[in-house]
Amino acid sequence: MSASVFYAPMRSKMKRSLVSRAGNLLARAGLADAVAADDLVAVKLHFGEEGNTGFVHPIYLREVVKRVREAGGRPFLTDANTLYRGQRANAVDHLACAIHNGFSYATVDAPLIIADGLDGRDAVDVPVSGRHFESVRIGAAAVHADAMVVVTHVKGHEATGFGGALKNVGMGLGCRSAKQRMHADFRPEVRAATCTACGRCVKWCPVGAIAIGPDRVAEVDYAICYGCGECVAACPYGAIATQWKTDANMLQEKIVEHAAGALSGKNGKVVYLSFVTAVSPDCDCWSFSDAPIVPDLGVLASTDIVAIEQAAYDLVTQATGLAGSLGEGMDAGSDKFTAITGVDGTRAIAYAEEMGLGTRQYELVTVD
Numbered sequence: 001m002s003a004s005v006f007y008a009p010m011r012s013k014m015k016r017s018l019v020s021r022a023g024n025l026l027a028r029a030g031l032a033d034a035v036a037a038d039d040l041v042a043v044k045l046h047f048g049e050e051g052n053t054g055f056v057h058p059i060y061l062r063e064v065v066k067r068v069r070e071a072g073g074r075p076f077l078t079d080a081n082t083l084y085r086g087q088r089a090n091a092v093d094h095l096a097c098a099i100h101n102g103f104s105y106a107t108v109d110a111p112l113i114i115a116d117g118l119d120g121r122d123a124v125d126v127p128v129s130g131r132h133f134e135s136v137r138i139g140a141a142a143v144h145a146d147a148m149v150v151v152t153h154v155k156g157h158e159a160t161g162f163g164g165a166l167k168n169v170g171m172g173l174g175c176r177s178a179k180q181r182m183h184a185d186f187r188p189e190v191r192a193a194t195c196t197a198c199g200r201c202v203k204w205c206p207v208g209a210i211a212i213g214p215d216r217v218a219e220v221d222y223a224i225c226y227g228c229g230e231c232v233a234a235c236p237y238g239a240i241a242t243q244w245k246t247d248a249n250m251l252q253e254k255i256v257e258h259a260a261g262a263l264s265g266k267n268g269k270v271v272y273l274s275f276v277t278a279v280s281p282d283c284d285c286w287s288f289s290d291a292p293i294v295p296d297l298g299v300l301a302s303t304d305i306v307a308i309e310q311a312a313y314d315l316v317t318q319a320t321g322l323a324g325s326l327g328e329g330m331d332a333g334s335d336k337f338t339a340i341t342g343v344d345g346t347r348a349i350a351y352a353e354e355m356g357l358g359t360r361q362y363e364l365v366t367v368d
Contacts, residue, residue, distance in 0.1 A: 002361040003304035004029075005311040009366065010277075010296050018299065021367065023063040025301035026149070026271055028367055034271050034303065035147050037072040042145035043110070044172060046153060047079055047098035049087055051287035054278045056153050058102040064149055064273065065110040073147060076113045077103060079172055080139040081120040082285065083179040083232065091118045115139025120176030120233045121204070126264050130257035130355065132250070137178040138262045147269040150305070154274050154312045156281040156293070159183075160252050162337045162345025163283055164309045165272050166352055170259030180229030182254040184246045188231050192217045194239035204234040252348035259305070260355055272308045274300045276315050281326045281340045293327030293336055294319035306358030309349045313337070 006028045008021040035041055043064055048055030061077060068075040077098075081089055088094040091114040098112055105111060116122050116139035123137040124144075142148070150165050157163035171182060197216040209224035210231060218239070220231075231240050246254075263270060276297040280289050297315045302308040317335055321327025326340045337345050353360050 001359065002363050003302060003307035003359050004365055005300055005302040005304070005307050005362045006365050006367050007298055007300055007311070009298040016368070019059055019063050022060055022273060022299045023067045025299060025367060026064065026067050026273060028365075029271050029301040030303050031067055031149070031271050032071050034269050035068060035071040035073040039073040039146035040144070041068050041073040041075045042115070042142050042148045043068065043075050043077045043151060044142065044148060044168060045077060045079060045151040046168065046172065046284050047088065047094070047103055048101045048284050049287045050097055050100055052284050052289050054153055054155060054280045054289040055101065055284045056151055056275050058107045060275070061103065061108045061151065064151060065108055068149060075110045075149075076141075077108060077110055078113050078115045078139070078141055080115040080142075080174060081176050083176050083183070084285070086285070089176070090120070113141050115141040115173055116175040121230070123175035123178070126261035128257050128261045128264070130253070130260065132254050133181075133257050136258045136261035137175045138258065139173050139175055142173045142262055148266060148271075150270065150272045152272065152274040153278070153284060154276045154316070155279055155284065156337050156341050157283050157343075157345065158341055159343070160248065160255065160345055160348065161341045161343030162313060162348070164312050165274055165305050166259050166309055166348050167255055169262050169305070170255035170257070173262040174258045176233035177229035178258060180232050181227065182251060182258060187222065187227065188220055188225065188229075189241040190218045190220065191239045191241060194237055196237055196239070198236070200234045200236065201231040201240060204230050206230060248343045249347045252345070253351045256348050256352045256355060256357070259352065260357060263305070263357065268303075270303065270305075272300075272302050272305055274308050274312050276300065276312050279316055291322065291325035293321055293325045293330075293340065295322060302362070304358040304362070306349060306352045306360055307362035309352070310360045311362050311364060313346065313349065
């Protein structure tokens with residue numbers, strides 16, 4: 001059975017701006033059915049790094065907030081902290097970055113809450129039935145929200161090939177240690193020159209695998225350590241090395257399992273809104289945005305995360321690559337994400353379908 005994916009192309013006219021039409025897509029997709037009176041509604045987005053311009057702009061989020069309120073919900077904007085030590089690794093810097101990028105209360109008319117708290121450890125273990133994990137750690141604010149609207153900027157990604165709603169939810173709402181577990185089969189390594197023997201990693205290790213050695217450097221007992229990544233998140237000095245390397249297909253599957261955890265308990269309570277605009281070849285976590293690889297194609301909405309992912313991927317595949325970008329010379333019908341990144345990003349979509357998160361079969365319904 002196919003799922004409905006509602007589509008607003010880029011062409012707009014008087015009193016029918018893309019902003020209002022994006023809101024109409026939410027309505028067509030079933031926002032009123034997903035949000036009950038007084039629901040706390042997490043609006044999941046990527047606030048962007050400073051210098052990046054590809055993220056979904058605040059004026060669209062204001063429309064989303066308005067529509068959620070009209071449905072009776074109480075919305076808040078959210079994302080979880082990053083593992084890498086950039087501008088969004090803790091809630092203080094993360095919120096400052098979001099505000100600098102235009103996501104102030106005055107603009108979006110809703111509060112901003114970092115899903116996994118001050119330093120990435122406010123998370124909940126959620127059981128999943130996956131190939132890699134029996135449970136995943138998801139930012140507490142997202143877990144405890146009654147409903148969710150997932151606002152996604154569709155783009156390429158250097159590690160997963162494709163960055164859509166699955167990555168936005170799975171990687172985006174996993175806490176910092178969860179991000180480490182997705183990125184690598186973790187074996188923490190302490191940088192002796194950087195370690196101050198402050199003891200925070202000792203305190204936060206859930207299995208007591210870390211101790212301060214005689215040289216006043218943290219030492220890891222690998223016979224006990226099970227690779228949760230909490231020590232990486234806890235260290236304020238970056239003294240515990242972060243591993244990023246993992247198999248691309250395995251990474252995509254791990255992301256999907258975290259998405260399953262983030263969506264657990266919210267059956268019928270999530271609506272997805274994906275912007276196939278400014279489709280850059282790289283993640284919005286970079287402090288720049290490369291030239292879009294295809295023209296702006298429009299906005300999609302659905303209650304099926306797998307269907308909207310497949311539809312977004314197909315739209316980019318069916319478009320012609322833009323001159324002056326990494327998509328230059330790529331014809332309609334060519335898989336641009338795989339050609340540019342060298343990674344087949346469809347494994348996540350297929351695995352999400354295997355896990356029962358939705359269907360790849362969809363009907364594209366164009367909405368004026």
